[in-house]
Amino acid sequence: MSSAATRATGQEHLWSVSEHLEDILATVRPLEPIELQLLDAQGCVLVEDVTVPVSLPPFDNSSMDGYAVRVADVAGASEEYPAVLTVVGDVAAGESELLHVGPGEAARIMTGAPLPPGAEAVVPVEWTDGGLGEGPVSGMRARSASPEAASGQVRIHRQAEARAHVRAEGSDVKAGDRALSAGTVLGPPQIGLLAAIGRGTVCVRPRPRVVVLSTGSELVQPDEALGTGQIYDSNSFALCAAARDAGAIAYRVGAVADDAETLRATIEDQLIRADLLVTTGGVSVGAYDVVKEALSSVGDEDEEGGGIEFRKLAMQPGKPQGFGSIGPEHTPLLALPGNPVSSYVSFELFARPAIRTLMGVEDVHRPGSKAVLRADKALTSPAGRRQFLRGRYENGEVTPVGGAGSHLIAALAHADALIVVPESVESVEPGTEVDVVLLG
Amino acid sequence: MSSAATRATGQEHLWSVSEHLEDILATVRPLEPIELQLLDAQGCVLVEDVTVPVSLPPFDNSSMDGYAVRVADVAGASEEYPAVLTVVGDVAAGESELLHVGPGEAARIMTGAPLPPGAEAVVPVEWTDGGLGEGPVSGMRARSASPEAASGQVRIHRQAEARAHVRAEGSDVKAGDRALSAGTVLGPPQIGLLAAIGRGTVCVRPRPRVVVLSTGSELVQPDEALGTGQIYDSNSFALCAAARDAGAIAYRVGAVADDAETLRATIEDQLIRADLLVTTGGVSVGAYDVVKEALSSVGDEDEEGGGIEFRKLAMQPGKPQGFGSIGPEHTPLLALPGNPVSSYVSFELFARPAIRTLMGVEDVHRPGSKAVLRADKALTSPAGRRQFLRGRYENGEVTPVGGAGSHLIAALAHADALIVVPESVESVEPGTEVDVVLLG
Numbered sequence: 001m002s003s004a005a006t007r008a009t010g011q012e013h014l015w016s017v018s019e020h021l022e023d024i025l026a027t028v029r030p031l032e033p034i035e036l037q038l039l040d041a042q043g044c045v046l047v048e049d050v051t052v053p054v055s056l057p058p059f060d061n062s063s064m065d066g067y068a069v070r071v072a073d074v075a076g077a078s079e080e081y082p083a084v085l086t087v088v089g090d091v092a093a094g095e096s097e098l099l100h101v102g103p104g105e106a107a108r109i110m111t112g113a114p115l116p117p118g119a120e121a122v123v124p125v126e127w128t129d130g131g132l133g134e135g136p137v138s139g140m141r142a143r144s145a146s147p148e149a150a151s152g153q154v155r156i157h158r159q160a161e162a163r164a165h166v167r168a169e170g171s172d173v174k175a176g177d178r179a180l181s182a183g184t185v186l187g188p189p190q191i192g193l194l195a196a197i198g199r200g201t202v203c204v205r206p207r208p209r210v211v212v213l214s215t216g217s218e219l220v221q222p223d224e225a226l227g228t229g230q231i232y233d234s235n236s237f238a239l240c241a242a243a244r245d246a247g248a249i250a251y252r253v254g255a256v257a258d259d260a261e262t263l264r265a266t267i268e269d270q271l272i273r274a275d276l277l278v279t280t281g282g283v284s285v286g287a288y289d290v291v292k293e294a295l296s297s298v299g300d301e302d303e304e305g306g307g308i309e310f311r312k313l314a315m316q317p318g319k320p321q322g323f324g325s326i327g328p329e330h331t332p333l334l335a336l337p338g339n340p341v342s343s344y345v346s347f348e349l350f351a352r353p354a355i356r357t358l359m360g361v362e363d364v365h366r367p368g369s370k371a372v373l374r375a376d377k378a379l380t381s382p383a384g385r386r387q388f389l390r391g392r393y394e395n396g397e398v399t400p401v402g403g404a405g406s407h408l409i410a411a412l413a414h415a416d417a418l419i420v421v422p423e424s425v426e427s428v429e430p431g432t433e434v435d436v437v438l439l440g
Numbered sequence: 441m442s443s444a445a446t447r448a449t450g451q452e453h454l455w456s457v458s459e460h461l462e463d464i465l466a467t468v469r470p471l472e473p474i475e476l477q478l479l480d481a482q483g484c485v486l487v488e489d490v491t492v493p494v495s496l497p498p499f500d501n502s503s504m505d506g507y508a509v510r511v512a513d514v515a516g517a518s519e520e521y522p523a524v525l526t527v528v529g530d531v532a533a534g535e536s537e538l539l540h541v542g543p544g545e546a547a548r549i550m551t552g553a554p555l556p557p558g559a560e561a562v563v564p565v566e567w568t569d570g571g572l573g574e575g576p577v578s579g580m581r582a583r584s585a586s587p588e589a590a591s592g593q594v595r596i597h598r599q600a601e602a603r604a605h606v607r608a609e610g611s612d613v614k615a616g617d618r619a620l621s622a623g624t625v626l627g628p629p630q631i632g633l634l635a636a637i638g639r640g641t642v643c644v645r646p647r648p649r650v651v652v653l654s655t656g657s658e659l660v661q662p663d664e665a666l667g668t669g670q671i672y673d674s675n676s677f678a679l680c681a682a683a684r685d686a687g688a689i690a691y692r693v694g695a696v697a698d699d700a701e702t703l704r705a706t707i708e709d710q711l712i713r714a715d716l717l718v719t720t721g722g723v724s725v726g727a728y729d730v731v732k733e734a735l736s737s738v739g740d741e742d743e744e745g746g747g748i749e750f751r752k753l754a755m756q757p758g759k760p761q762g763f764g765s766i767g768p769e770h771t772p773l774l775a776l777p778g779n780p781v782s783s784y785v786s787f788e789l790f791a792r793p794a795i796r797t798l799m800g801v802e803d804v805h806r807p808g809s810k811a812v813l814r815a816d817k818a819l820t821s822p823a824g825r826r827q828f829l830r831g832r833y834e835n836g837e838v839t840p841v842g843g844a845g846s847h848l849i850a851a852l853a854h855a856d857a858l859i860v861v862p863e864s865v866e867s868v869e870p871g872t873e874v875d876v877v878l879l880g
Contacts, residue, residue, distance in 0.1 A: 038662065039692065042681045057847060058671060065726035092698065092728045094658030096668040110726040112658055112778070114669045125725055139725025142733045144700060149727065173850040180853065188685060189879075192678025192780060193853035196671070200663030218534030218552055222478065223640030228536040229554045231498060231636070238632025241482045245628055252479065258532065260584060285565055285579025286505035286550040287590070288532045293582045338552070340632060407497060410613040413620065413633035439629075 030360035044204035055170035068119035082155035122165035208358035219255035260294040281338025317342035317406035339406035371398035390415035470800035484644035495610035508559035522595035562605035648798035659695035700734040721778025757782035757846035779846035811838035830855035
């Protein structure tokens with residue numbers, strides 16, 4: 001039985017922000033893992049402990065372009081009294097047949113190439129005459145331009161200790177070591193490591209598929225003409241973008257008119273591609289709040305799925321909220337309010353953590369911080385409500401942007417933080433330290 | 441003439457990290473802007489100042505579900521002595537035909553619906569009897585369940601000031617205002633604002649297309665069997681992921697064998713989908729360094745395109761670097777060294793800022809910070825080289841991870857910062873404050 005269902009009697013209870021969030025996080029479960037190609041797993045959470053199958057490096061190899069030598073042969077070598085060795089050939093990276101370096105011999109060797117049998121150290125080419133019989137050289141000539149350079153004699157100008165410029169087999173990781181632990185988020189270096197140990201695919205939780213739809217008969221698509229009483233749909237765009245920002249694959253359904261049957265049918269159609277459904281609008285106390293109307297009945301006992309509960313939250317903006325699950329897979333659904341600022345703030349507070357939970361990420365929350373309020377006058381906040389004002393954060397200070405109105409989307413677009421005013425506080429003086437949520 | 445070409449004589453000059461970066465940033469130009477669908481423009485930089493075509497809100501509208509009334513009709517109203525008004529009908533959001541509210545009349549109105557002519561204020565439904573003739577109600581019944589509720593009489597329990605619960609036309613933004621300035625990066629709230637003012641498409645610099653290829657005959661694809669002297673290709677995976685992280689669309693070509701003709705042909709093939717080419721390996725002083733061999737000739741005077749210059753940098757890891765432009769479009773190309781750590785650090789220092797420059801982003805750099813070195817013993821660093829060590833950053837402290845070896849990819853995968861040791865410093869004691877680059 002879902003947590004929402006167990007609290008079904010609480011219709012008039014004013015939920016705190018924390019209670020609502022806890023309910024969501026207690027209900028939403030991480031997605032089942034799947035095996036993905038490495039680059040498809042970027043940003044995803046590893047669900048397996050990955051063990052190193054073969055040591056890195058897999059063999060002793062040269063860290064420089066130079067000559068593989070025996071230590072005794074170059075003992076005491078200097079530019080004035082070079083060691084003169086016979087070059088037995090090239091050892092390039094990727095070559096499978098190895099030369100043997102005997103006494104008095106050297107092999108020209110490239111960075112990453114295996115140290116040939118017999119050799120004990122590598123002398124960088126800059127410490128030799130490069131086989132040209134003149135002074136020190138700054139590098140080798142390209143093999144294609146000068147194929148004869150891997151024969152004849154080379155003068156070595158410095159002595160070398162055993163293992164000098166040699167990267168030992170297993171000096172990075174050893175076979176059997178743990179490369180990465182379950183729970184690791186796969187960024188570029190982790191993907192690099194997995195490739196380096198030969199993993200072409202990896203078992204991770206996939207990106208959640210989030211379906212976003214806005215509701216409202218007043219909503220018109222951008223670029224279309226605006227009639228009397230109409231406004232443009234912005235929520236489905238903003239929340240799609242926010243869902244992607246959170247790590248999801250987002251599908252924008254667009255605006256659905258205020259008709260319960262249409263809405264119900266649309267949601268049922270979308271279930272097949274949704275790990276999470278997010279709707280906006282239609283959740284308040286009006287006679288045309290069709291999300292409430294359409295989804296309240298979904299949880300009937302004779303239907304499959306959990307049910308959506310509509311609540312009032314002790315917050316501003318974002319008082320009316322719906323949450324529950326729907327359909328045969330019990331797909332979680334968040335029904336957010338329709339005002340643009342309310343829906344965006346609600347998304348940040350509730351949908352983003354839900355998405356991060358589906359991904360299996362450990363830390364599902366935006367970073368919080370403290371900041372000193374910079375303002376001309378005190379901020380006011382309704383008693384008993386946690387208020388989220390828009391602000392700009394810089395160097396430990398936050399400045400409110402726009403007012404408290406939940407329709408002020410232009411101000412939202414110039415904010416990069418939410419200023420949190422707790423339930424118990426009705427006024428915040430300039431200079432006071434406040435909690436902020438950093439959106440950037 | 442490219443900056444690389446003007447410095448073509450400087451083969452033996454040891455470039456500083458800053459000089460090399462400056463040369464790259466002086467050469468790479470932001471991509472030409474294109475018109476994109478809003479959601480395709482996420483993360484992109486706006487190149488136009490966007491003006492508001494129609495005020496937001498476009499009309500006076502209700503901020504609550506309630507009743508639109510005339511102020512005089514509800515003067516002095518209380519629960520004990522309610523104002524009794526005749527309900528003339530519903531005003532729902534999106535309705536184009538408006539009622540008129542005369543003296544003694546009220547219209548039931550929904551959040552977002554236009555304030556009907558004659559009405560001066562909105563009284564929330566919770567401050568009325570909802571037309572049911574009993575006490576205060578907590579909301580309206582759904583229109584579909586109770587179509588008769590928009591007629592009869594309503595008792596209003598509180599008086600209202602003029603414009604109460606009315607959002608004035610243009611109170612968010614006014615027609616002619618600047619909504620967003622050129623240079624703005626489009627995140628979710630900015631996309632929301634653009635949609636809200638009716639913009640379905642927007643003029644931005646597109647995401648750069650970055651082609652990543654690694655070179656080396658020793659490289660094998662992950663999941664394939666490893667032969668003698670072979671290692672897995674990891675650079676093309678790590679750098680593809682890093683390019684995406686920076687905001688690019690990345691194409692992984694994979695590993696190309698050490699053959700100059702093959703490499704040249706591959707690069708020429710890829711040019712058509714590249715705004716930036718990134719190669720790894722083959723840039724040092726070895727006889728099989730084919731990137732150097734293949735691309736040094738591309739800048740011949742009788743060929744189109746700029747030319748690639750190969751340099752030595754005063755840095756560790758990442759001493760050998762190539763940079764220039766190639767092909768008829770003078771596509772920028774960064775030839776990074778082949779050791780996994782060298783290539784990744786070089787990408788962070790040079791390729792990422794190049795990608796951010798192509799995007800037109802103002803701040804192209806990773807955030808830097810100061811941190812106190814937490815270590816058992818002093819860090820050592822070669823004189824005259826800027827060293828970038830891998831570290832873990834937490835609460836103002838940074839702890840080195842792994843050693844200085846440029847093959848230590850496992851350590852890199854557990855780091856989240858680079859510790860920067862300046863050219864002039866050869867030893868850093870524990871407890872010293874150091875510069876760090878935060879990779880997260």
